Amino acid sequence: MTGNPETGRGYLAERGWRSWAYTLDHKRIGVMYLLTTIAFFLVGGVFALLLRLELLSPQAKYFSDHTYNVFFTLHGAMMIFLFIIPAIPSGLGNFFIPMHIGARDVAFPRLNLASYWVFVAGFLVVLASLVSPMDTGWTFYTPYSAKTGAAVATLSFGIFLIGMSSILTGLNFIVTIHKLRAPGMSWHRLPLFIWGMYSTSIIQVVATPVVGVTFLLLALERLVGVAFFDPAKGGDPVLFQHFFWFYSHPVVYVMILPAMGIVSEVIPVFSRKPIFGYAAIAYSSLAIAFIGFLVWGHHMFTSAMSPLANAIFSFLTFFVAVPTAVKVFNWIATLYKGSITFESPMLYALTFIFLFIIGGLTGPFLAALSTNVQLHDTYFVVAHFHYTMMGGTVMGFFAGLHYWFPKMTGKMLNEKVARIAWALVFIGFNVTFFTMFIVGTRGMPRRYAEYVPKFHAENVVSTVGSAILALGILVMMWNFVQGLRKGARAPGNPWYALSLEWQSASPPETENFHEVPTVTAWPYGYGTPKGPPA
Amino acid sequence: MGEILSFGAASGQAARVDTVFLMILVIGGFFFVLTQGLLIYFAVKYRRRRPDRDNETPQITGDYLLEFFWILIPSIVVVAIFYYGWLVYADLRIPPAGATDVYVNARQWMYEVRYTDGRTAINEIHVPAGKPVRFILSASDVLHGFYLPDFRVKMDMIPGRTTTLWVQPDRPGRYPIYCTVFCGAGHSNMTANLIALPPAEFAQWEAGGERGGPEGKGPEALAARGERIMKSAGCLNCHAVEGKKIGPPFKGLFGSRVTLEDGTTVAADEEYLRESITDPGAKIVKGYQNMMPTFKTTLSTEDVNGLVEYIKGLK
């Protein structure tokens, strides 16, 4: 129960770049994904800070409008395609799915490595597009994206490759979860992180090809003039939006579902209580994944869709709220009568719930037709999106990083520094983004390099918040580096968790487990049926 | 607080949107207090007080009745919110009779305004206060947006299509219009103003010389332009104002319901007329052949708008 006492270098023993570049070990591939995506998170964050800097003044001050447009495009495209989509699934998922289900590796290790290198190829192509950087916003709406002078075809191709990598990873995980579970690991004994990852993988496999084709068509429109989205040839620019959002709406669940899985792992461990309503949390992941495919039209309520389409998409959108609410209620109920400690993973998990509730409760404003028409394309949407994605997914990601850091590296983090970083992130985040709800309701449109002076005060507050947030993230990164360099040796199971990954050494051996474990119980058997033990 | 939530709606419709906003805010506020309250209360109350005692928690794994209710109650709440949101929206989409039409065409990065009497303007739309005004929106190059925050409405402007939006300013005033769909370098400077004048001032402005009168060398009224184009472009070779020729007649067409060859019916609105001119094969009227050539390249947006306006007048 207290884990393996071994304290070797485990899977990290082999050295040299070849041992990484050619590795078939899912853990090493996961680590490579994590390092790459965190790097992009930091770069994307720098772009965000530059945006906030420019918005300090209503008039263009530091950059031209075009430069600002490039910055918000790069911020969006990098954060979405290079960080948040791959970070948890491909990074933490690669590392922990096989360990959670008691397997030695994923189903197709070679494909796994290939998917990482396709990802790298993708981001190299994205970098190549910087010769004439994109200025369309991460949504690539036609006909602007078909006309602008930027390297749209190049960037589309880069994102096509990244999408391919995402498909291959999802495929690998689906098959892994179906076929490689340890003996006794029935579906209802799966950790909830696996349920989240399974639902995510389905979305990746089914939705990503659509956006792949869409970007292909966009590139072809620029290269050979196909007529799909070109109004001059009878094409329909709104069809582009349908295709784009058929992927890009479900993909926010690719981002959030694994984070919800992490939270479902962390909460019981630090409350010493079984998760409340396991089945409801597990199946609500699948429900969110499925309903997520029915609601893409809510991004297009002002795009002059048919009235019936507007009504249907609005109606269905509200039903995403139900499984999401169920999860939140279950997490809160798990805390009830727990024995809660507040180590950094738990702090981030609770922050996830806190911020995600705000993100979730501002959803109905955007789902209801009449208020959507008012708030669409204003800062209200920006705030809602960041509360769910940054306040949700990224906080879940941070929770996962702090939770599994000892397992991945064999070192413990400095808890005091981690808490300081957490406090800065929490305060900075809310100051930055809550003001955006207000300025959005007052009518400030998004993607504005310059704005009318009446929105000035909110923007200054928001920029100050972003500086605090950035400082918090810097402290966190510094803590990671210090932890790697000088952290205390981590025991096999520092949090006394019950799921399988903690039954290995820290860091785990290449084979994960000396013997493939036989599973006899679910991973949440905390607490006692009759109260305190003798 | 009113200012922060941008109350001070400029029209009755905007006030109705605000009630939906408020309703969601109250419901959301209730669930916010409930969930965050419990979250914080549990976190504080059940924090571990004695570090040495570990597994002292009860093994609660679920409660079907509780879970049933917290699936049921949100479901009912969201259906209610949907219903009110949709109701107000549906009402907002139907313009009242007697609205003044104003044609607005967007291009990078300005709004080209054309009144039915032929006067034009850039980025300034004068309308009488207290009367409904209907915007007929088009775009020349890329997607643009038409957002009136004080009226809580917006509509995308889509190249190759015609979209509409209406407002009724209750009070005179100057209301900003923002572009909300990213359209390039000048996006954030693509703003305009809706200037609602008291009826008397509006009449004065309408008659005023600064924009040139409707007669003489002044610009041509849209409907007059349409009548001229209709003769010169050869429309009347195949269509008659009244009575069936090779193509369907124009009189009474606007606002009617047209039966198509596959039996479905469509409303003959601006978008239908525009489409029938630029893409005649798209909707074939029952009883007619698909033989009209497209006028997409031969007629400008102005010409098409003129034709539409002329046909609208043939009641």
Next chain:
Amino acid sequence: MNHGTTGARRTYIAVYAALVALTIVTVSVSYVDLGMMNVVVALLIASAKASLVALFFMHLKGENRLVWGFALVPILFLLLIIFGTLVDTQLR
């Protein structure tokens, strides 16, 4: 074993014959003007052919439920994107 596979070969050739026959039928029908029915007939024949390929050539006939699920789920999503988009474009 041997007997079984000979039977299988015979099935494959029969399916092949059916596929070629259906191809001939669908091409022939396309020369006849049936109005809207042309589309329906062509798609029905295509679906019949596709089912033959999936059931016999791709051996879906003998597969377990899991593989059937993997084969059918994408079709559900395909219908979703087609009808979801048409609800807008057809009713504008």
Next chain:
Amino acid sequence: MSSPHAEHGDPAVAFETAKLGIWTFLATEVLLFGALFTAYAVYRAKFPALFQAEHLKLDRVLGTVNTVVLITSSLTVVLGVDAVRKGKTRLLQAYYGATVLLGGVFLCVKYVEWTAEFSHGVFPGTNIFFSLYFVMTGLHGLHVFLGMCVLAYVVLLARKGRLSENYTTPVEMSGLYWHFVDLVWIYLLPLLYLIG
């Protein structure tokens, strides 16, 4: 390059795993073409007259010939699978070799069609119908080409003696992929050539 975990202990499990993998992959392919089928549905409903007029410019006979070619190639694939299940790897090579050839014939016919269309001044940017036609057949042609590469690789494996009745995985997986490519064409033929 050692792969400590690559092989699964039980070959039957390994086969089932690979099969599930390829079916998942086919699911992504369904949606890849699915987006194009959606575009087809939208524009055919919007421009029935255009589709009616333009599809007559395609060569129905060549399209039919190509269909038969592709169906025949599917038959040779399934016979190849049948052969390897019986351990007849030489027969497998013959059948898969024939499939690659038939794939080549298909692409040659496609080449003839495209050249004819280009010479008539019809290009991908001409109108919506031909945009759909060129992109759909082009993407499908790319799949045929990739399938030929994979099948040729399987023939190579068979020549090296890597395949037997106990190890048929590459044969069956590549076969499933090839049938799927055939299946897509079964829909492309009526949609583009016959009912336009």
